[in-house]
Amino acid sequence: MMAKAPPYPLMIGPIHPALKEPTMFKFTLEGERVIDVDLQPGFNHRGIEYLGMKRNPLQVLHLAERVCGICSGAHQFVFARVVEHAADIVSTERADYLRVLVAELERIHSHLLWAGVAGHELGFDSILYYTWKVREDVQDILELICGNRVNYSYYIFGGVRRDVTPEAVEKARKILQGYRKLEDTVLNVFLTDPTIAHRTRDVGTLTYDNAIKLCACGPLTRSAGVKKDVRFSQPHAAYGDMMGDFKAVIPSDYGYPNKGDVFSQIVVRLFEVFESVRMCDWILDNLPGGPITSEPNLSALLMAKLRMAEGEAVARVEAPRGEDIHYVRLKKGKMELDSWKVRVPTYGNIMSWLTMFKGAQIADIPIIIASIDPCIGCMDRVTIIDSKTGRERDVHVDEIKSMARRAERGWK
């Protein structure tokens, strides 16, 4: 065997056991240490923004939800808001509260899902089974309120689609009460277990300066001690009313250092689960009365308001993984969106993510990848198009792998 001089290249992706979704990392290694990394996304680009520019806002409302399967509610929430901003529609008070209720329930389920994945990447699969089991309870509340477990179809321009019944409120309270007990189990396992501490402390560190300079978002940036949280910096919906009782979660508020490593991210996400449970209780206690939507007649809304609206707007929502932003421009007399841009949290964290790998060991790559809770399906949005025939087609995984191999070997 001829030994090659370092640095060595290492490709992880587009399809790899350490990744749940297709994306490609090109690492440069010196021994076991990562000295550089490059990211090649785009393997799953679905063209959602292009599709949106061919459809009217009511249709896009459902398309937006399908940007992501986990934070589907956040995308619908932010799209409903951005169109409201562009077309001067105001949501009702009760709807503002119900919107936040579903958004926070979604955060609980997303963070628990992430905790399971993190456990799995660390080789601690009993955590995966436990957290996903308790996650079923919050899915039950979501189903009770929205009628669906995954794509909720709950948000609509001007409000929400369905009201909560007193029975649903009672049941939700009961289940939320159960979540408070999790503090003993989930927190205990994640924060005191020596194996988890060993695999996550000082691994994949994002410094405070890099978090600020590279504009990281979500639990990642908060784990480095940066209090960025759209819920509190620009209090929309019911968040403005709960400003006095809640604030952005950073590890130092709970007695842990703001290190920006994987462990700090665990701390932020787990305490956010309990913060969200408190928020849901607060919403149920303070739910105002009144109508659930200001625009009950959808066809009038579409034909009279949205079609005749002229303007642009930006709206932002704190999705479980970080801030989610949509930009929309509406043109008078045109049904379709004139322009639409979706920015998902993973997209905003690319630059910070890449700095986290530098200096890490190969064995830490999977947990660093998983640590920011990446959602490649959200980030990539176009279909594969053949340049020879100009036709779209799906490419089989084997072909992509073999393409990757060819690229890796520098074949022409």
Add this chain to the structure above:
Amino acid sequence: MMVKKKYLTADEILESFAKRFEGDLIEQPYKKTFTNGVKKTRFEEIFVRVKRERFIEAAEHLASIDWPHHTVASGSDLGDEIEILFHLELYPESHGHGVTVTIGTRAPKDDPHVPSLSDVFPAVTPTEREKQEFLGISMDGIKDNRRMWLVHAVPVGVYPWRKDEYGPEKLIRKVHEDESGGSDGTHPIADYNPFPPGGPPIVKRKKEGGDA
């Protein structure tokens, strides 16, 4: 850490832009105000559009107010021009003082380039690469010019968000209009070989990023 910070209001920020860039504004900067919830909490958004010659200066002006949180750049095909907007937030760590600021510029389609903001905000590179690929505009001074988001099989000269002849319409296969259905081997896709002799096509970007 407990130093009281002075937060500029949306009106003050607007005024500072209007004053400094007077004569070089594409349109008068404006703000939108929204209220939500029972307490009717207010938050604001600002839109500023300056000519591309002074675009970097506009970004520096924003950064001199306070270090903003950069989120994303969006882009639109306006017909004769291409518009690039950068969406940022001032005071993202504050408790209720955040202001969304959008700074934008335009370039004519026959000279499609705008300055890159990567010297001011290091985080913009991925989103600037996306604008180059999707709108066929080049960002002068971009830190990394490689293709990122579109697979290499999409030919250079096709830009998915363009609404003119450079748009992706000619690449779209409409299954409902396709009589063969693509399953009997007569559809052109059946002849597609992803591994032609010599390997898949390698796409190199022209420096201008232009289409002409």
